[in-house]
Amino acid sequence: MRHASLFTRRRFLTIGAALAGTALLPERLRADGIGLREWRGVALGADACLQLAHPDPAEADRLIRLCLDEVGRLERLFSLYRPDSALRRLNRDGALADPPGDVLRLLSEAVAFGRRTDGAFDVTVQPLWQLHAAHFGRPGADPEGPPETAVVAARGLVDYRALRVGPERIAFARRGMAVTLNGIAQGYVTDRVSELLRGQGMDRVMVDLGEIRALGSHPDGRPWRVGLKDPTAESRLSETLEIADRAVATSGGYGTRFDAAGRFSHLFDPATGHSARHWSAVTVTAADATTADALSTALSILPASKAEALLSGFPGVTARLTRPDGGVLRLAA
Structure with a gap:
């Protein structure tokens, strides 16, 4: 699994990209019928990623679309740049x-x-x-x-x-x-998306919308991994955090x-x-x-x-x- 990266952009723009398909998983996870569905794109002006452990790819994609709709709805309220927000x-x-x-x-x-x-x-x-x-x-x-x-x-x-x-x-x-x-809305949107997924019965989720929140642990049983970019050299990581049921900003x-x-x-x-x-x-x-x-x-x-x-x-x-x-x-x- 890739490390989720933290970004410190402070602008709300638009959501881009499409469903990126399933992530590569260890074979034992596939044998257990667990699928880690992943979307990568741009949300709230930052690189974004949603990862959901779900055995049904079509249902996972439906949940991802719900999440992106929710991000768009909240952006229309909170944006500094949309004239109608x-x-x-x-x-x-x-x-x-x-x-x-x-x-x-x-x-x-x-x-x-x-x-x-x-x-x-x-x-x-x-x-x-x-x-x-x-x-x-x-x-x-x-x-x-x-x-x-x-x-x-x-x-x-x-x-x-x-x-x-x-x-x-x-x-x-x-x-x-x-x-x-x-300085707060990206965290708020991350929480609303996380709670939406929890309400849909999801308990192994990583939401990365610039700020990060993990529900439960990774489907292989370990914590989720979050890479912190080195502020002096953004091409490298300064540390990797392991989290479960926690948020990082x-x-x-x-x-x-x-x-x-x-x-x-x-x-x-x-x-x-x-x-x-x-x-x-x-x-x-x-x-x-x-x-x-x-x-x-x-x-x-x-x-x-x-x-x-x-x-x-x-x-x-x-x-x-x-x-x-x-x-x-x-x-x-």
Whole structure:
């Protein structure tokens, strides 16, 4: 079996490719009537893979189509780039009446993670992203980044506590605020797909939609294997994790760099308005992908002492933090 790779893209695009057929399996699995059906393609802007242990290839393909339909449905709600998405309408209008259930649920969870991380995770950092994208998108942009006055102004629009989330209306308390779900939505979508498959009776599944969740173990009885890309050389793996009934998410500044030198990335510290540079990559394992995704984002902007204190509030979660020099700090709650 191949190693599933972690990617740190933070954009939602479209789903591509078709069913890729059955994976190659050891003969003893085939003799037991177990088939590992595999789809590989692109989902949510990242290389994606679904692996289902099922004896009936046609039924496995039907389940995969259900999963891809669910990913498409959720992308239409959460995308920053689709003009008709619920998130785009919220950012454009400053409010969203009668929000769809998944938008309400995800934003409620996002605000809760804001509270639990003391603001290290904040979905309202989009004004900082917009500022830096506009600055570095201009010819001859100052390599030192936007003026500090502009950073201060954008940071004044960043505050998860000013996001009002209710079943009848979601709204910003300040004009000019905006939300990005790129630090949590991939984990959320991964969880929804995983729960869809669990509801269909599947208990040996690997879902890789950029963030990863495993239901049960590999059909040969061992854990699923997840390869972590080396942030200094993405062509090689820095480590292989073995997981069962766990989720894995990675965040890294190399996912979206605004400048050629890599000094400015999408991982903004809400407290300063500047890109965090403590770690080159942060990998979190947790019981669900939403938690792993949000915490990998939050830990990415914290120094070691604060990262350890934060993780202590999340029992059962582990983190692997890679320093720019390649050193690794391992934390466990």
